[in-house]
Amino acid sequence: MNDDDALAILGLILCLKRKNRKPRSVSCKKWLLRRNKYSHVNILHELKFAPKDWHNYLRMDEETYLNLLALVTPLIKKKDTIMREAITPHDRLTATLRFLATGRSYDCLKFSTIISPQALSYIVPETCDA
Numbered sequence: 751m752n753d754d755d756a757l758a759i760l761g762l763i764l765c766l767k768r769k770n771r772k773p774r775s776v777s778c779k780k781w782l783l784r785r786n787k788y789s790h791v792n793i794l795h796e797l798k799f800a801p802k803d804w805h806n807y808l809r810m811d812e813e814t815y816l817n818l819l820a821l822v823t824p825l826i827k828k829k830d831t832i833m834r835e836a837i838t839p840h841d842r843l844t845a846t847l848r849f850l851a852t853g854r855s856y857d858c859l860k861f862s863t864i865i866s867p868q869a870l871s872y873i874v875p876e877t878c879d880a
Contacts, residue, residue: 794807809850822880841863842876844863
């Protein structure tokens with residue numbers, strides 16, 4: 751047996767040992783995948799008919815919000831991938847405004863935005879910079 755064969759066998763043994771790892775239980779929580787159904791964005795559709803409540807929810811009127819959304823969309827828009835759909839600029843801006851308006855933690859905000867705290871920790875600073 752030459753050195754190349756010995757290295758190949760050693761590499762095979764190491765690969766087989768690594769396959770004994772425990773597999774991941776879930777890649778993403780199922781309720782987080784239902785963002786379109788449970789998100790705060792659905793509330794905004796209802797609040798359009800109650801301008802005072804809209805203002806109380808986002809601390810600005812709808813026209814100002816739409817102007818702000820148009821300004822920041824090119825800066826915060828992400829592409830969809832094969833693995834998942836990107837979080838829309840509308841969701842990103844609304845989550846950021848709710849964070850700024852309420853001061854709640856990312857862990858608390860995840861329930862109303864249906865966005866993971868890890869994603870929120872990137873979204874909020876990025877949107878604020880935009």
